[in-house]
Amino acid sequence: MHSRENLSGPCGERPEMPRLSSMLRPREMMAVALAIGVVGGAIVSAAEPVTFEKHVRPILKTHCFLCHGESGVAKGKLDLRLRRWLVRGGESGAAIVAGQPDESYLVDRIALGEMPPGEKRLAAEEIEVIRKWIAAGAVTARPEPETIEGGNYLSEEDRSFWSFQPVRRxxxxxxxxxxxxxxxxxxxxxxxxxxxxxxMSDPATRAVLIRRVTFDLVGLPPTPEQVRQFVEDQEPGAWQRLVQRLMASPRYGERWGRHWLDAAGYADSEGYSDEDRIRPSAFRFRDYVIRSFNEDRPFDKFVVQQLAGDELVPPPGQTLSPEQIEALAATGFLRMAPDGTGSGGVVAVVARNEVVADTIRIVSTSLLGLTVGCARCHDHRYDPISQADYYRIRAIFEPALDPKNWRTPDGRKLSLYTDSDRAEKKRIEAEAVKVDQEKKKKTEFYITRTLEEELLLVPEGVRKPLRTAYRLASGKRSDEQKTLLKKYPSVANISAGSLYLYDRRRDVRAGKLDAERKQKEKRFLAETRKANPGVKVTAANLAKLNPRAAAELEADRKTAIRLRSEKAAADLKTFAARAEEIRARIPSEGFLRALTEVPGKVPATFVFYRGDHQQPQQKVEPGELSVVNLHAPVKLPVNDKAVPTTGRRLAYARHLVSGRHPxxxxxxxxxxxxxxxxxxxxxxxxxxxxxxxxxxxxxxxxxxxxxxxxxxxxxxxxxxxxxxxxxxxQSSSRTLELDRIDPDNLLLGRMSIRRLESEALRDAILAISGSMNPGMYGEPVSVMEDAVGQIVLGKENLDGERKPTKTIDLEGEQFRRSLYVQVRRTRPLGVLETFDVPVMTPNCSKRSSSNVAPQSLMLMNSDFVIEYSQRLARRVETEAGPDRRSQVLRAWQLAYGVDPDPAVVSDLLAFVERQSEAFGKVVAKNDGATPPQRAMASLCQALLSANRFLYVD
Structure with missing residues (x-):
């Protein structure tokens, strides 16, 4: 098994010229590091002695330790983890001869490509480092330990790595x-x-600053009025008041909550397989995050609630208190990993272990900033994280994510029903049951009526035994009765579900009666004329002249009417509709997607040999990473008797935010x-x-x-x-000197220009077009595949052949912020995907920001941009009136927050004039827009597509 750890690259990368580090696999990156003289973060100078700990051991750890040191039984009895063990050698003799690289067995095997086995080979630079080390006497930086306790050896280089040192002010x-x-x-x-x-650079202008900080804090553009107010506010503290106003906005929590949701791997679907099932109720974790940021919840409390919210409150009962709901909603953080355990066609035990592994990845990358998942199958190849460390971390979460006592997503749901909800449901259900009972009685009436009607159509001699056979339960019928029913299926098949078929038979019989009645009438008229010569006999006076015949015809007419009107299925549907209408008043039942432990069950955690769950080895207890434990030691409980749960996650969470964690x-x-x-x-x-x-x-x-x-x-x-x-x-202005000395702006001598993220871009378009729905929280806005395969907002409404049918109105939900758009792992909204919305596999630590042709094509051609350009044009016309210059000014102000220069206004007016003339020469679209209106929409689209709109400086 292999780890799927995403090391350090950005999420959701698109085709572009990648950085060198994103082009290379970890082994190649280490080779490049060695080639340019950088190993383990230290510069190797020509005069610096090559030591085992600093230079050689990292290479051997990456390529050799799995077979020669970590697997319990070293192949060929050769353990390469200590220098003296290389000298001692194995079955083939000494691995190295100090001072003689050409006589060293290790150099011979790696130079010939015989080791390591498989396709992987050491880079020439790596081999040269080993040769230089041996030639210089194969020295160590310090005395080696007598043994490696527990198979885990932390060198001084491991211990002294910068990120594992205590934080010192x-x-x-x-x-x-x-x-x-x-x-x-x-x-x-x-x-x-x-x-x-x-x-540093000179200060940015006030207009630039308010746009920068408004997008920064709330993810939306400032209005022209807000820009003007800030630019004109010369009172002391204007900047601080602006910042305070933005942080007090509920939009702040949406903006900064989105950042954390990336790290948490938030998604509204389960992922794992192509099925990518919808994940109901995940939005409650999203809403918890938004509220937490808006309330400025201390981040230590925020972390503890997410890792162990269920351990902070009483175990969930029938009704949850507000405190329980908040704490349990927070544990949605530990339910964000892709989870295929509720889907068909998966190997259950494999899927369960993947959920645990992805949860560890999310926790470790978001909070620890480490790729702990790389130690799932073997010791981490680069960081001082042993495989035992990985499983000690796993032991913290296993009581709640126990593969042997697994609960599928549906099995973990917690109801949000209150006592009053249940009482109301009970009352309404009782009302509906009365209607159900009426329907049941009516159904029995129709079945009996149908039975008697059908019996009239069979020979009189079998009617009674046939009735008796039908009324008996199928398991109590004799063979003779079964044979009889089989002979008369029109009786045997009578049921509540088949009454509609008998309604059709009644229609047919009514039609036959009508036809027979017409023939009878002709016959009766003829007979009556014959009996009354000289009298004009018609249907109107038949009753007077032949009462018996008229009575028979009237009886047939009424029977036909009754057969047509007394439709069992239609009548029963009215009962069902009444019951459904009553039940629609039942309070909707919401659910929480939470993480909890099964009380009383404390699973054992084992190290899996090479990550294989079928090969458990030594048992481990919950614990911190060994290298962290050196400076921030902690003893985690196996089963804390003071709480209903094991207490492992709560103790770990509090340890993380103790202030001592590095x-x-x-x-x-x-x-x-x-x-x-x-x-x-x-x-x-x-x-x-x-x-x-x-x-x-x-x-x-x-x-x-x-x-x-x-x-x-x-x-x-x-x-x-x-x-x-x-x-x-400061300003984002570049200078030749800054670009020469610090081309990547690592020293921050200027502000970096940044492109809007996908959500901020879409939200900005919604906002300035005047379309945004300000509603917060709740169910996500669903996405669907349109007729050409693009993912758009909408609800799928498919027929039996999975073809789209009538469009379902989203009732304004399509105008909500992008934060509330359904996050489907396999079906991201098209406009967001084009601008690098991350794919949660399982989470995203750093977004990519590409600059590729499809983005420009989308801005020029997509229905989304065209529609909202038209909306912006209509807004401009409403706010600016009919004057063309005023419209151009307002469009620019809404898009960029400031007034355009006079020369720009002239260019814009000329553009609109040319566009209006062009549209006047073509057949107008059936949208009711005049050529000038369509020209203004073109201008708005150009404004929305410009770098000035897409980038923040």
């Missing part, structure tokens, strides 16, 4: 350029800039920084390990992490600290 640096110093953040940034002879605070402040600046201080937010990027400003990262914890884990306070800085408010 550094002193704020002293700087020369103090006029750019607004917060301690600026001091850390300026320190590095000054070392390169640089400084990773969590760093990871969170790095994520916050990333969403403000477009790149984290560590640009691999889900990987703080060896293959991840190193922090550009390690002192600033630690200062922010410490400040975050000291301030009570308050996200909004961290926002203010960052947004008040000169760094955030």
């Amino acid at each position: 550094p002193a704020v640096p002293a700087i020369r350029n103090s006029h750019q110093l607004r917060t301690p953040i600026d001091a850390f940034l300026l320190k590095r800039l000054e070392e390169r002879g640089l400084s 990773l969590v605070a760093r990871v969170i402040v790095n994520r916050i920084w990333m969403h403000h600046f477009g790149r984290g201080l560590v640009s691999s937010p889900g990987d703080f390990g060896v293959l991840g990027e190193r922090p550009t400003h390690p002192g600033l990262l630690d200062w922010l992490a410490d400040e975050f914890v000291r301030s009570g884990w308050q996200i909004k306070r961290l926002h203010r600290l960052i947004l008040d800085s000169w760094a955030f408010r």
Whole structure:
């Protein structure tokens, strides 16, 4: 089995020229690192001695340890984990001869490509490092341990890796350029800039700043009126008031909640297989996240609730309290992993273990910033995470995700019904049952009537035994009775479900009666004329002249009417409709998708040999990663008797946010920084390990992490600290000097220009066109495949052949923010997918931001952009009136928040004039729009497609 860990690349990448690191597999990345002199994050200079611990062991760990050291029984009795064991060798003798690489068996085997087995080979640079080490005497940096306890050896290099060190608050640096110093953040940034002879850029204009911070905090564009108000507000504290207003908006929670939902792997479908079943009630976790950000819930509490909300409240009973609902909704975080266990056609035990593995991936990348999942099958090839560590982490979650006592998604639902809901349901159901009983009586009446009518059509001698046979239960009928019923199927087949067929038979019989009555009437008229010569006999006076004949004809007429009118099926449908109408008043029952433990069941956790669940080996108890335990030791309970659950997740969650953990605070402040600046201080937010990027400003990262914890884990306070800085408010203007010294803007000498994310782009179009539905929370807006295979908003309404039928009105739901659009893992909304909405497999630590042709094509041709361009044009006409210049000004203001330059206005007017003339020469569409109106829609589409709209500077 192989790990599906997504190391550190961005999510949802589209075809584009990738970075070097995204083109290379981990082995190749290590080879490149060795070739350019970077190993394990340390620079290898020509004069630096090559040591086993720092340079050689990482190579052997990557390629050789699985067979020669980690598997319990070393192949060929050769263990390569310590230098002296290489000298000792195995069945083939010594693996190395110090000072003599050409005489060393290890070099011989790897140089010939005989080891490692399979297609993987060591890179030439890696082999050269090993040769140099042996030639220099095969030295170690320090004395080696006598043994490797528990099979897990942490070298000094492992222990001293930057991200595993305790967070220590550094002193704020002293700087020369103090006029750019607004917060301690600026001091850390300026320190590095000054070392390169640089400084930060001049402040951005107020119009630029309000657009930047409004998209940053609420994910929407500012209105022209808001821009004007801020630009004209010269009172002290205008910026702080703007920031406070935006953070107080409910749209803030939607914007920043979306960021966390990426890390949590939020989806409204189960994934795992192509079936990708809908995941009902997942939205309650989404809503919990939005509320948490709007309430500025301390992040430590936020983490504890998500990891162990069920352990904070009493076990769920018949009715949940508001406190229970909140805490249990939070555990949806641990239910976000793809889950195919409720689908058919899957190997159940494999699917269950994948859910556990993906849950660990989500937790570790989002909170720890580590690819712990890479240690599922063997020790992590790069980070100091053993396979035993992985299963100790698994043991924390296994009581709630126990493959041997598994609960499918439907089996984990918790009802949100209240006592009053149940009482109301009981009352309404009793009312409906009365109608059901009436229907039952009426059904029996119709069955009896039909039976007697059908018996009249069979020989008189069999009517009584046939009636008796029909009325007997099928299991009590004799063979003779069964034979009799088989002979007369028109009687045997009478049932509530077949009454509609007998209604049709009654129609046929009524038709026959009508035809027979007409023949009778002719015969009776003829007989009566013969009996009354000289008298004019007609149907009108037949009753007077031949009462018996007239009575017989009238009886036949009434019988035909009765046969046609007394339709059993139609009558019974009215009862069913009445009962359905009554039951429609029953309060709808909502559910929570929560994680809970089964009381009293404490599963054992075993290390799986090479990740194979069918090969369990040593038993492990819940615990922290060994390398973290060195600085932040914790003893997790196996079964805490003080709580109804095992207490494992609660203890672990509290440990993570204790302030002593080296990773969590760093990871969170790095994520916050990333969403403000477009790149984290560590640009691999889900990987703080060896293959991840190193922090550009390690002192600033630690200062922010410490400040975050000291301030009570308050996200909004961290926002203010960052947004008040000169760094955030500086211009994005480039200079030749900055581009030469810092082309990637790692030193933050300017603000980086960023393209709007997919959701922010769609939401901005909704907002400025005046179409946005401001409704919050609740069921997601469903998506469907249209006639040409695109994924659009809509509800599928398919016939028996799965062909689309009548369109279902979304009743304004299609205008909601993108956050509320259904997240289908295999069917992302087309407009969002084009602009890099991430695919949750299982989560997303860092989004990609591509610049590809399909994006331009979508902006030019998609029905979505065309429709909302027309909506914007109609809004412009309403607000600006009929004057063309006023319309152009208003369109520009709505799109960009500011007034256009006079020269631009002239260009825009000329464009609209040309478009209007062009539209006047072609056959108009059947949309009621005039050529000038269509021209204005074209202008609006051009404004929405421009970089000025797509990017924030």
